[in-house]
Amino acid sequence: MHVFADPTNFDAYLSGFLWILKLTGASAVLALALGVFLAAMRVSPVPVLRGFGAAWVNIFRNTPLTLVIFFCYFGLFSTLGLRLSDDLNLNNYWLGVVGLSVYTSAFVCEAIRSGVNTVPAGQAEAARAVGLSFAQTLRIVILPQAGRAVVAPLGSILIALCKNATIVGTIGLLESSNIMKDLINSNGDAVIPIFLVFAGTFAAFLIPTGYLFGWLANRLAVKR
Structure with missing residues (x-):
């Protein structure tokens, strides 16, 4: 663990995971919004x-995420000149957020759609019978129940x-996987400790997250 006793290495380690959290947070919000719309x-x-919705889902669910991220960088940025920041x-x-969002939205869409299918058809028919439009039926009756049914997915x-x-590191962002690679290159005698620290950090964050969503799924499940 002497590697992380160096303040420079420790700051790089924290910075890498901070980028991961920023990527995850922004992409999750955008993917959820886009997934519900799809x-x-x-x-x-x-x-x-x-x-259109089916085409979007089939294309992005069957395209490797690495290719999506590369297209955002080499296609949108390098070729088309799309610049989202001067830094x-x-x-x-x-660019990573865009790639992660459009890719993940396909999976969110299918999760939400599976939740919609759990809502009895009679509820939608009753909503239409009292004069609600399709959009109102979806927003007021269907999606609230569908959302509760797909918390775990x-x-x-x-x-x-x-x-x-971590794949966003392939286009140059100094997130955790790139920081880990740099630390291993600079400290070849500490490969296993460096790997364990980075893997352990992911596990320490994601394992409780999984249990939290499992608890929420049981708590919010619609009793039929």
């Missing part, structure tokens, strides 16, 4: 919207998102 499209009575590290961060998606965030 789920609404997938259950929409309009064929074009259903087709290079911050620009890479936002959404928790699993969040955990996967946090681990996937």
Whole structure:
């Protein structure tokens, strides 16, 4: 553990995980919003919207995340000139958020849609019978129940998102995996301790998160 006794190394270690938390938080919010919107499209009575939602899900669920992140960097930034910040590290961060969000939204969409399918069809029919529009029925009747039914799957998606965030290091962001690689390159005699510290930090954060979402799922489950 002498590696982390050096304040410079310890600060780099904390900075790497701070970037991971920032990536996870921003991407989770955007992916949830986009995923709910896509789920609404997938259950929409309009064929074009259903087709678009299905295409989005099928494309991004079957495309490796690494390719999505590379496209954000080499396609949007290098080729098309999309610049989200003048600071290079911050620009890479936002490109990573875009890639993680659009990729994860496909999984969020399917989780939400599975929750929608658990709501009895009679409730939607009753809502339409009293004059609610499709959007109102979805917002007031369907989604609140669907959300409670998919807390556990959404928790699993969040955990996967946090681990996937390390892939953003491939476009130059100094997050935890890049910091770990740099520390190993500089301290070849401490490979195992460095690995254990980084792996242990992920485990210390994600294992309680899994238990928390499991508890919430039981607490919020709709009793039928």
